[in-house]
Amino acid sequence: MIRKFTFGNPIQTGAVAKSIGAADSADFPFEHSLSDSFSLELTMDKTDIVYGLGEANRGINKRGWIYESWCSDDPFHTETKRALYAAHNFIILSGKSNLGIFIDFPSKIIWDMGYTETGKIKIVIEGRDFDLYTISAASPREVVREFRGLIGKSYTPPFWAFGFQQSRWSYHNEEAVDRIIDGYDKAKIPLDCVYLDIDYMQSYKDFTVDGDKFPNFAEFVAEKKARGIRLIPIIDAGVKVDDGYEVFEEGKQNGYFCKRADGSDFEGGVWPGICRFPDFMRQDVRDWFGSKYKFLTDMGIEGFWNDMNEPALFYSAEGISRALDQAAQLQGQNLDLGKFFKLKDTFAGLSNSAEDYASIYHIIDGEPVNHQRVHNIYGSNMTRAAGEYFEKEFGKGKILMFSRASYIGAHRWGGIWFGDNHSWWSHILLCLKMLPGANMCGFLYCGADLGGFNENATRDLALRFLALGVFTPLMRNHSALGTRDQECFAFEEPEDFRDIIQVRYRLIPYLYNTFQTANENDDMIFRPLSFDYPGDKIARECETQLMLGEECMIAPVYEQNASGRTVYLPEDMAFVKLSGERVTKQKLAKGVHYVDVELNEVPLFIKEGKKIPLCKPAMRTSLLDTEDIEYI
Numbered sequence: 001m002i003r004k005f006t007f008g009n010p011i012q013t014g015a016v017a018k019s020i021g022a023a024d025s026a027d028f029p030f031e032h033s034l035s036d037s038f039s040l041e042l043t044m045d046k047t048d049i050v051y052g053l054g055e056a057n058r059g060i061n062k063r064g065w066i067y068e069s070w071c072s073d074d075p076f077h078t079e080t081k082r083a084l085y086a087a088h089n090f091i092i093l094s095g096k097s098n099l100g101i102f103i104d105f106p107s108k109i110i111w112d113m114g115y116t117e118t119g120k121i122k123i124v125i126e127g128r129d130f131d132l133y134t135i136s137a138a139s140p141r142e143v144v145r146e147f148r149g150l151i152g153k154s155y156t157p158p159f160w161a162f163g164f165q166q167s168r169w170s171y172h173n174e175e176a177v178d179r180i181i182d183g184y185d186k187a188k189i190p191l192d193c194v195y196l197d198i199d200y201m202q203s204y205k206d207f208t209v210d211g212d213k214f215p216n217f218a219e220f221v222a223e224k225k226a227r228g229i230r231l232i233p234i235i236d237a238g239v240k241v242d243d244g245y246e247v248f249e250e251g252k253q254n255g256y257f258c259k260r261a262d263g264s265d266f267e268g269g270v271w272p273g274i275c276r277f278p279d280f281m282r283q284d285v286r287d288w289f290g291s292k293y294k295f296l297t298d299m300g301i302e303g304f305w306n307d308m309n310e311p312a313l314f315y316s317a318e319g320i321s322r323a324l325d326q327a328a329q330l331q332g333q334n335l336d337l338g339k340f341f342k343l344k345d346t347f348a349g350l351s352n353s354a355e356d357y358a359s360i361y362h363i364i365d366g367e368p369v370n371h372q373r374v375h376n377i378y379g380s381n382m383t384r385a386a387g388e389y390f391e392k393e394f395g396k397g398k399i400l401m402f403s404r405a406s407y408i409g410a411h412r413w414g415g416i417w418f419g420d421n422h423s424w425w426s427h428i429l430l431c432l433k434m435l436p437g438a439n440m441c442g443f444l445y446c447g448a449d450l451g452g453f454n455e456n457a458t459r460d461l462a463l464r465f466l467a468l469g470v471f472t473p474l475m476r477n478h479s480a481l482g483t484r485d486q487e488c489f490a491f492e493e494p495e496d497f498r499d500i501i502q503v504r505y506r507l508i509p510y511l512y513n514t515f516q517t518a519n520e521n522d523d524m525i526f527r528p529l530s531f532d533y534p535g536d537k538i539a540r541e542c543e544t545q546l547m548l549g550e551e552c553m554i555a556p557v558y559e560q561n562a563s564g565r566t567v568y569l570p571e572d573m574a575f576v577k578l579s580g581e582r583v584t585k586q587k588l589a590k591g592v593h594y595v596d597v598e599l600n601e602v603p604l605f606i607k608e609g610k611k612i613p614l615c616k617p618a619m620r621t622s623l624l625d626t627e628d629i630e631y632i
């Protein structure tokens with residue numbers, strides 16, 4: 001049962017697709033208090049689990065830590081972080097009863113899940129205007145279904161977006177792109193997409209292509225498509241301030257950019273230097289920005305990734321001058337602990353600063369609204385701008401779109417990737433833990449930068465990361481400028497990589513179908529084991545394995561130098577190892593086992609009485625024969 005409680009006069013976020021009447025606030029079931037913010041408290045039983053918060057840090061069970069809903073451009077996803085790129089305000093408190101809570105509020109929320117007081121969830125909503133939904137159902141899975149019914153169906157990408165995708169911040173010209181495709185083809189490793197990061201643009205300007213690097217872009221795109229490869233360019237939120245640059249001029253002349261308090265356009269620094277930021281909160285601005293993608297779709301582009309849309313602000317001129325003033329005052333002084341660290345923090349705090357966010361204004365329903373009040377829906381509305389345009393021009397499911405920042409509601413317009421992770425072993429597990437959370441909130445098309453974005457990947461890490469990525473709808477290897485080459489063919493013995501990627505292609509019919517079924521049924525692709533085996537203590541506490549669809553369980557290897565892993569089977573299952581075209585099967589009984597998994601093998605566990613289809617591998621999704629199926 002879903003109940004909605006409305007407090008004050010909430011800003012419409014677009015999260016909910018089905019409108020329901022508000023209940024009497026006298027029936028509000030939680031202890032609460034109201035000042036400038038709204039606080040509520042729930043009591044947890046010792047064995048209750050808290051699921052949710054979508055793409056968030058730490059465990060599947062969110063208990064024991066404090067989180068913040070505040071879309072943040074933070075490339076260090078360490079355990080101590082409270083906020084990452086998304087604000088997915090949905091949790092389920094699951095124990096004797098199952099209660100979902102969705103807080104539809106676009107500014108900051110603090111979720112203290114037993115951090116301050118072990119047995120209490122304390123939620124602070126930094127405002128007075130919001131909708132809060134409660135959902136009670138017999139199981140957490142039912143809670144999710146009801147919630148997903150409320151927020152509407154998920155974005156579905158084209159079929160080819162289930163193929164393997166190669167990205168790196170640096171494929172900056174035709175030769176670089178060709179080298180990647182040739183590298184994959186030569187190593188006979190399947191591939192469907194190559195990404196174009198910011199370097200394809202002229203001076204990092206959205207909706208431009210650098211003619212020196214790509215002299216005939218449309219022809220180049222067509223040539224790649226003839227080879228079965230789609231190019232996927234990046235689009236950033238900030239529009240470079242540059243006289244004569246069409247997008248900037250149009251935005252300026254039509255008043256489409258976010259404002260300062262005095263009505264002038266807000267400016268902040270990102271990759272291109274000083275930028276202005278489209279006010280995606282407005283329908284006319286979304287229509288305008290959305291229509292700009294035409295520049296690239298007209299040249300044959302069929303997919304995009306929207307980035308830096310928290311929005312990321314490296315600095316503002318005002319922030320820099322404040323910092324420089326502070327430095328000037330300290331010049332020549334003997335800096336003690338207090339003074340030195342204050343100075344250091346001032347410079348370190350130039351990026352994404354609260355002062356800068358507080359100086360931005362949007363126009364909503366004709367009225368100026370401070371950015372801080374709607375921060376968490378900025379990126380979502382950028383996705384929506386693109387999604388609305390794509391749907392209108394091409395119909396549903398034709399254009400690949402995924403974003404870095406997101407709020408619930410954006411799941412109807414695009415997918416997400418989990419941002420700038422690291423080539424760390426712990427980030428294999430972090431990706432695994434984010435998957436069910438993202439699915440709960442409607443984000444079905446999602447995945448992490450496989451192999452890790454920041455720092456250098458080792459061969460074994462890349463292989464193990466990819467072996468998990470075999471199952472994520474978005475299977476993309478991406479890495480940062482300046483890191484070691486991370487393409488599958490760049491490592492010694494690339495045939496091991498081929499074995500892993502081929503498994504993905506063999507599984508695409510199954511994975512695609514599982515995706516569609518989950519979407520039709522408002523269900524998850526990936527579930528915590530505790531969803532399926534609520535009475536089983538080990539399953540309830542399992543944070544390293546997931547249920548996949550109705551048939552399978554996945555359990556990736558996530559430690560260096562490990563020749564396998566310990567796995568818990570909550571029931572008898574077939575332990576299957578997939579490697580290239582090879583399949584080995586072994587029956588395992590319910591219980592704990594150590595399973596050996598070679599670097600070129602993908603482990604999979606299939607429940608008794610279930611079967612999954614495998615097709616033959618192919619070099620491209622378009623070459624897959626989805627009729628020629630064998631079953632395991």
Ligand code: GLC
Pocket residue numbers: 168169197198234307308404419420478479480
């Ligand atoms: C951001 C993105 C990353 C991209 C980089 C350069 O850090 O998250 O994926 O490669 O910007 O555009």
